[in-house]
Amino acid sequence: MAPQHPEGAAPAPRSPGAGGPAAPKGDRPVDGDVLAAYLRERATEFLRALRAHRESGGGAPEESAEAVRALRRSARRISGTLHTFRPLLDTEWAEGLRPELAWLSGTLAHEHAHASRLERLLLALHRLSGAVPVPAAAGVGAREEGARGNGARGNGADAPAGPDRTNLTVGAAKAGALLDRRLTLARTRAHSTALEALGSGRFHAVADRIALLAGEVPLSPAAAGADLRLPAAAAEERLTDAVAALPLLTAGHPYNAAALVHGLAPDTSPQPQDAPWHQVRLLLRLHRYAREVLTAPAETRLEAADQALTRHRDAAEAAAAAAEAARTPRIAPATAYALGVLHADQRHEVEAARFAFHHLWHRLPR
Numbered sequence: 001m002a003p004q005h006p007e008g009a010a011p012a013p014r015s016p017g018a019g020g021p022a023a024p025k026g027d028r029p030v031d032g033d034v035l036a037a038y039l040r041e042r043a044t045e046f047l048r049a050l051r052a053h054r055e056s057g058g059g060a061p062e063e064s065a066e067a068v069r070a071l072r073r074s075a076r077r078i079s080g081t082l083h084t085f086r087p088l089l090d091t092e093w094a095e096g097l098r099p100e101l102a103w104l105s106g107t108l109a110h111e112h113a114h115a116s117r118l119e120r121l122l123l124a125l126h127r128l129s130g131a132v133p134v135p136a137a138a139g140v141g142a143r144e145e146g147a148r149g150n151g152a153r154g155n156g157a158d159a160p161a162g163p164d165r166t167n168l169t170v171g172a173a174k175a176g177a178l179l180d181r182r183l184t185l186a187r188t189r190a191h192s193t194a195l196e197a198l199g200s201g202r203f204h205a206v207a208d209r210i211a212l213l214a215g216e217v218p219l220s221p222a223a224a225g226a227d228l229r230l231p232a233a234a235a236e237e238r239l240t241d242a243v244a245a246l247p248l249l250t251a252g253h254p255y256n257a258a259a260l261v262h263g264l265a266p267d268t269s270p271q272p273q274d275a276p277w278h279q280v281r282l283l284l285r286l287h288r289y290a291r292e293v294l295t296a297p298a299e300t301r302l303e304a305a306d307q308a309l310t311r312h313r314d315a316a317e318a319a320a321a322a323a324e325a326a327r328t329p330r331i332a333p334a335t336a337y338a339l340g341v342l343h344a345d346q347r348h349e350v351e352a353a354r355f356a357f358h359h360l361w362h363r364l365p366r
Contacts, residue, residue, distance in 0.1 A: 032223030171334030
């Protein structure tokens, strides 16, 4: 697979002053020195996280996991900044580093994604059937999320009727065991792949380039008189255009039955409705990172919208995992039934996240 941005593909940024948006209103322009300072700070965070990971030595799983999260966080922000402000940076250098950061961030993300997906699905099975024990790894936040999910369904007048718990309980335990086997195996493989990546020459080359970035940022000649607000405004415009193309009117209703049709079909291709929402999540991240570069104050509702889109992605991927498990050959009908109910439940969570984003977006200041 060709390297790509860690969060997916994004439109190429426009050059400042070349058909882009007008400069935002403000007291004064923001010059390239601010961009260089931001990238140096993110590079320093990356090196600090790398040192913490090496010092943990794999002996403390919590410390190692936190260091990996910090590596991913820094890599995402550096990559996103290189994308948004590419016209102000050395083109060859930026285009060479971005795919490597995408590879690193994506490789390190898989283990956590499989673990979170398993926890999410088992919690959902427990909520739906009341018979599957919640995994020991489930944290307080996850348990509270499951409780909120129960409350939301209990208070929702438009929520669909719940499944037959008698039939569901019969297959829920086996469905949970099947998901546990599949996702634990995937997580183990992802862990091995991540360890191999962190010990590879490719990673050490990336780390060396980040170490150089911590000392000097290769800006282009255009950065000398550029205003960083122009590419940041272009990133916001791309986000606004992508949101305008979403079916927000449909998302404004609490239940979208049409979204379940694809999942009930034998077709194993990704849910076609999800891709535009995933793209908006990417563009929202790029917009947030651009605001960080400009040291703009944090916007709580913007962060809440990002969290809603993250829940959308997690629920969509969990639904796909349940559907894939249901296609396992020779499983019992009760197990397949439980997995089908679980798939539908996660697709309802997808719709709930879209509903939440619909309301949050219209409350954001324009």
